[in-house]
Amino acid sequence: xxxxxxxxxxxxxxxxxxxxxxxxxxxxxxxxxxxxxxxxxxxxxxxxxxxxxxxxxxxxxxxxxxxxxxxxxxxxxxxxxxxxxxxxxxxxxxxxxxxxxxxxxxxxxxxxxxxxxxxxxxxxxxxxxxxxxxxxxxxxxxxxxxxxxxxxxxxxxxx
Numbered sequence: 001x002x003x004x005x006x007x008x009x010x011x012x013x014x015x016x017x018x019x020x021x022x023x024x025x026x027x028x029x030x031x032x033x034x035x036x037x038x039x040x041x042x043x044x045x046x047x048x049x050x051x052x053x054x055x056x057x058x059x060x061x062x063x064x065x066x067x068x069x070x071x072x073x074x075x076x077x078x079x080x081x082x083x084x085x086x087x088x089x090x091x092x093x094x095x096x097x098x099x100x101x102x103x104x105x106x107x108x109x110x111x112x113x114x115x116x117x118x119x120x121x122x123x124x125x126x127x128x129x130x131x132x133x134x135x136x137x138x139x140x141x142x143x144x145x146x147x148x149x150x151x152x153x154x155x156x157x158x159x
Contacts, residue, residue, distance in 0.1 A: 007101040010062075012137070012151065014074035016119075023097065023153040024075040026064060035062035035139065039072040058141070065122070065134035079133045082121055092118045096137060097155050099148045112148035114155050116140040 010033060011023040026033055033079045038059040044052050068078045083094065099112045126132030146157040 008100075009099040009101055009150070011097045011099060011148065012075060012117075013096065014092045016076045016078055016091070020073045021154065023155075024073065025152065026126065029066050029068050030064065033062055035060050035137070060139040060141070062137045062139075063134070063139065066126070066129075066132050067134050068126075068129070069131040069133055076133070079119070079121060079135065082093060082119065083124055083133070085150050092120070096139070097148050101150070107149070108151045109147040109149045109156065110153060112146055114144045114146065114157075116142040 006027075010026045012026055013021050014024050015022040038061070039055050040057045041111060042054045042056070042058070044054075046052070067079070069080070081087065085091075094117060095114050096117050097112050097114045099110050101110055117140060120136040122134045122136060124131075124133045144155075144157050146155055148155050
Protein backbone atom coordinates (compact mmCIF):
# COMPACT_ATOMS: atom_id res chain seq x y z
CA UNK A 1 0.00 0.00 0.00
CA UNK A 2 1.40 3.40 -1.00
CA UNK A 3 1.84 6.04 1.69
CA UNK A 4 0.20 9.37 0.84
CA UNK A 5 2.51 12.42 0.90
CA UNK A 6 0.48 14.12 3.65
CA UNK A 7 1.74 11.48 6.10
CA UNK A 8 5.36 12.73 5.92
CA UNK A 9 5.13 15.96 7.90
CA UNK A 10 7.78 18.65 8.27
CA UNK A 11 7.59 20.99 11.27
CA UNK A 12 9.96 24.00 11.28
CA UNK A 13 10.82 25.59 14.63
CA UNK A 14 9.89 29.29 14.30
CA UNK A 15 11.49 30.11 17.68
CA UNK A 16 15.03 29.92 16.24
CA UNK A 17 16.51 29.08 19.65
CA UNK A 18 14.93 32.08 21.36
CA UNK A 19 12.94 30.33 24.05
CA UNK A 20 10.02 27.92 23.86
CA UNK A 21 9.83 25.87 20.69
CA UNK A 22 7.16 27.00 18.23
CA UNK A 23 6.75 24.38 15.51
CA UNK A 24 4.89 25.28 12.31
CA UNK A 25 3.95 22.60 9.79
CA UNK A 26 5.18 23.31 6.28
CA UNK A 27 2.83 22.71 3.40
CA UNK A 28 -0.06 25.19 3.53
CA UNK A 29 0.63 26.54 0.03
CA UNK A 30 3.22 24.01 -1.13
CA UNK A 31 2.51 21.57 -3.90
CA UNK A 32 5.84 19.88 -3.17
CA UNK A 33 8.53 19.75 -0.49
CA UNK A 34 11.31 17.25 -1.15
CA UNK A 35 14.69 17.81 0.54
CA UNK A 36 17.50 17.09 -1.91
CA UNK A 37 20.43 15.06 -0.59
CA UNK A 38 23.29 16.15 -2.92
CA UNK A 39 25.65 13.30 -2.07
CA UNK A 40 29.43 13.76 -2.16
CA UNK A 41 30.41 10.91 -4.49
CA UNK A 42 33.93 9.83 -5.39
CA UNK A 43 34.46 7.27 -8.14
CA UNK A 44 37.78 5.62 -9.01
CA UNK A 45 38.66 3.19 -11.76
CA UNK A 46 41.53 0.74 -11.28
CA UNK A 47 43.69 -1.00 -13.86
CA UNK A 48 41.48 -4.10 -13.65
CA UNK A 49 38.58 -2.14 -15.11
CA UNK A 50 36.73 -2.05 -11.81
CA UNK A 51 35.03 1.03 -10.42
CA UNK A 52 34.87 1.78 -6.71
CA UNK A 53 32.30 4.22 -5.39
CA UNK A 54 32.55 6.11 -2.08
CA UNK A 55 29.70 8.24 -0.78
CA UNK A 56 31.02 10.01 2.30
CA UNK A 57 28.47 12.75 3.04
CA UNK A 58 25.27 14.49 2.06
CA UNK A 59 24.52 18.19 1.79
CA UNK A 60 20.78 18.15 2.29
CA UNK A 61 18.55 21.14 1.54
CA UNK A 62 14.90 21.83 0.84
CA UNK A 63 13.11 24.65 -0.96
CA UNK A 64 9.97 26.25 0.46
CA UNK A 65 8.38 28.13 -2.42
CA UNK A 66 5.92 29.65 -2.43
CA UNK A 67 5.64 30.77 1.18
CA UNK A 68 2.79 33.23 1.71
CA UNK A 69 3.02 35.54 4.72
CA UNK A 70 0.12 35.38 7.16
CA UNK A 71 -0.46 37.81 10.04
CA UNK A 72 0.22 36.35 13.50
CA UNK A 73 2.04 33.30 12.05
CA UNK A 74 5.22 32.83 14.13
CA UNK A 75 7.20 31.60 11.11
CA UNK A 76 6.24 34.69 9.09
CA UNK A 77 7.22 36.93 12.01
CA UNK A 78 10.65 35.28 12.21
CA UNK A 79 11.24 35.43 8.46
CA UNK A 80 10.29 39.12 8.44
CA UNK A 81 12.70 39.73 11.36
CA UNK A 82 15.48 38.09 9.33
CA UNK A 83 14.74 40.45 6.44
CA UNK A 84 14.35 43.57 8.56
CA UNK A 85 17.52 42.91 10.58
CA UNK A 86 19.72 41.49 7.80
CA UNK A 87 20.34 38.55 10.13
CA UNK A 88 23.19 36.12 9.41
CA UNK A 89 25.17 33.21 10.88
CA UNK A 90 23.66 31.58 13.99
CA UNK A 91 20.72 34.01 13.93
CA UNK A 92 19.45 31.85 11.04
CA UNK A 93 19.84 28.55 12.93
CA UNK A 94 16.82 26.55 14.04
CA UNK A 95 15.61 22.96 13.71
CA UNK A 96 13.15 20.99 11.64
CA UNK A 97 11.33 17.81 12.63
CA UNK A 98 10.36 15.16 10.09
CA UNK A 99 7.38 13.27 11.46
CA UNK A 100 6.28 9.88 10.13
CA UNK A 101 2.52 10.02 10.58
CA UNK A 102 2.10 6.48 9.26
CA UNK A 103 4.04 5.04 12.22
CA UNK A 104 2.61 3.44 15.30
CA UNK A 105 1.42 6.04 17.74
CA UNK A 106 0.69 6.22 21.41
CA UNK A 107 -1.23 9.34 22.46
CA UNK A 108 -0.52 11.26 19.23
CA UNK A 109 3.29 10.83 19.52
CA UNK A 110 4.72 9.73 16.16
CA UNK A 111 8.25 8.59 15.24
CA UNK A 112 10.32 11.63 14.30
CA UNK A 113 13.81 12.94 13.54
CA UNK A 114 14.82 16.45 14.61
CA UNK A 115 17.68 18.04 12.66
CA UNK A 116 19.50 21.34 13.02
CA UNK A 117 19.15 23.64 10.03
CA UNK A 118 19.76 27.14 8.74
CA UNK A 119 17.23 29.28 6.87
CA UNK A 120 18.24 31.18 3.72
CA UNK A 121 15.67 33.65 2.43
CA UNK A 122 15.72 33.65 -1.36
CA UNK A 123 13.59 36.73 -2.08
CA UNK A 124 10.53 38.61 -0.87
CA UNK A 125 7.60 40.43 -2.37
CA UNK A 126 5.76 38.42 -4.98
CA UNK A 127 2.82 39.00 -7.26
CA UNK A 128 -0.85 39.88 -6.78
CA UNK A 129 -1.56 36.53 -5.09
CA UNK A 130 0.02 37.78 -1.84
CA UNK A 131 3.20 38.75 0.00
CA UNK A 132 5.71 35.92 -0.42
CA UNK A 133 8.98 35.04 1.34
CA UNK A 134 10.36 31.89 -0.33
CA UNK A 135 13.26 30.30 1.53
CA UNK A 136 15.67 27.36 1.55
CA UNK A 137 16.33 25.05 4.49
CA UNK A 138 19.95 23.91 4.80
CA UNK A 139 20.27 20.82 7.01
CA UNK A 140 23.43 20.37 9.14
CA UNK A 141 23.29 16.59 9.63
CA UNK A 142 23.05 16.92 13.44
CA UNK A 143 20.07 14.68 14.15
CA UNK A 144 18.12 13.48 17.16
CA UNK A 145 15.64 10.61 17.03
CA UNK A 146 12.49 10.72 19.11
CA UNK A 147 8.76 11.29 18.90
CA UNK A 148 6.60 14.27 17.99
CA UNK A 149 3.19 14.98 19.51
CA UNK A 150 1.09 16.52 16.73
CA UNK A 151 -1.51 17.94 19.13
CA UNK A 152 0.93 19.82 21.39
CA UNK A 153 3.61 20.23 18.67
CA UNK A 154 6.36 19.04 20.99
CA UNK A 155 9.40 16.89 20.22
CA UNK A 156 10.66 14.38 22.80
CA UNK A 157 14.13 12.93 22.28
CA UNK A 158 14.52 9.16 22.60
CA UNK A 159 16.20 8.06 25.80
